[in-house]
Amino acid sequence: MLPMAEHQTTHAAQEDARNEDILIWVNGQLLPKSEAMVSVYDSGFMLGDGVWEGMRLYDGVWAFIDEHLDRLFEAAKAIDLAIGMDRAAVRQAVLDTQAANGMTSDAHARLMVTRGVKVRPFQHPSLSRSGPTVVIIMEHSKPAIARPIRLATVPHQRGLPMTQDPKLNSHSKLNCILACIAAEKAGADEALMLDVHGFVNTTNACNFFIVRKGEVWTSTGDYCMNGITRQKVIDLCREDEIPVFERNYSLVDAYSADEAFLTGTFGAQTPVSEIDGRMIGSGELGPMTARLQGLYKALIRRETA
Numbered sequence: 001m002l003p004m005a006e007h008q009t010t011h012a013a014q015e016d017a018r019n020e021d022i023l024i025w026v027n028g029q030l031l032p033k034s035e036a037m038v039s040v041y042d043s044g045f046m047l048g049d050g051v052w053e054g055m056r057l058y059d060g061v062w063a064f065i066d067e068h069l070d071r072l073f074e075a076a077k078a079i080d081l082a083i084g085m086d087r088a089a090v091r092q093a094v095l096d097t098q099a100a101n102g103m104t105s106d107a108h109a110r111l112m113v114t115r116g117v118k119v120r121p122f123q124h125p126s127l128s129r130s131g132p133t134v135v136i137i138m139e140h141s142k143p144a145i146a147r148p149i150r151l152a153t154v155p156h157q158r159g160l161p162m163t164q165d166p167k168l169n170s171h172s173k174l175n176c177i178l179a180c181i182a183a184e185k186a187g188a189d190e191a192l193m194l195d196v197h198g199f200v201n202t203t204n205a206c207n208f209f210i211v212r213k214g215e216v217w218t219s220t221g222d223y224c225m226n227g228i229t230r231q232k233v234i235d236l237c238r239e240d241e242i243p244v245f246e247r248n249y250s251l252v253d254a255y256s257a258d259e260a261f262l263t264g265t266f267g268a269q270t271p272v273s274e275i276d277g278r279m280i281g282s283g284e285l286g287p288m289t290a291r292l293q294g295l296y297k298a299l300i301r302r303e304t305a
């Protein structure tokens with residue numbers, strides 16, 4: 001196993017002392033970080049019963065906020081959770097939190113909704129009676145990875161939709177967390193997870209792409225989070241006439257790829273250097289990944305113009 005100092009997370013960010021003094025939105029109140037609490041009876045704490053979104057602020061604009069709100073409301077409906085606020089109110093809560101924290105750019109928001117406080121410490125959702133718990137944690141945040149990401153495949157699978165649909169951004173991330181722990185114990189930074197048929201699917205916290213002979217490949221989209229950044233990369237490829245395929249492929253294809261990269265709201269496109277000890281391409285940021293990073297930055301500039 002590599003020494004701990006060699007590890008890094010895909011969500012590594014620059015230290016920012018201002019984050020000690022942020023205000024956190026808790027059920028309509030803006031509270032200092034040290035006072036922002038939820039009950040030990042909260043359904044999210046007790047059972048992972050909730051859904052969430054991660055969003056980024058670039059130059060005064062929350063990127064793709066409509067898509068994020070769509071996904072949040074779809075997930076809440078799927079788990080039969082009434083958010084207790086309409087889209088306009090959720091959007092306003094994000095803007096109020098931003099204003100209260102004086103944030104103009106390079107901020108990250110984690111918007112969480114749980115089934116709320118339970119009357120007794122048991123699973124049945126009818127025990128959550130006092131309405132949802134809604135929290136927005138907004139931090140000053142600039143991604144800062146020291147080097148490309150190392151991946152390791154793990155025994156934990158992306159499951160079928162009838163167990164816990166991997167498309168749900170649920171509070172319970174235990175399957176992904178166990179995958180990440182297994183990858184760390186194998187000396188990597190993050191887990192590359194396969195689907196139930198053994199095809200390469202996604203990582204424990206991001207979507208995954210490979211580049212082969214000028215083509216960009218990602219999984220079919222089954223068994224993984226319907227990542228907003230994933231879709232933007234696919235759309236950008238199509239606009240820029242880069243061949244892009246949502247298809248099944250195996251580790252044989254991934255190990256011999258020219259490049260590999262992760263996508264997610266936090267890190268945008270993050271290069272991968274290694275999968276299971278096999279160096280991918282040069283082990284550095286490759287030309288296609290760099291091109292897509294540029295196209296994505298231009299897209300964000302258009303969004304914020």
Ligand SMILES: Cc1ncc(COP(=O)(O)O)c(C=O)c1O
Nearest residue numbers: 205206207225227228229264265
């Ligand atoms: C498991 C998983 N995959 C992928 C993503 C990336 O999705 P997005 O691009 O919408 O941030 C996330 C982020 O929430 C995630 O939790």
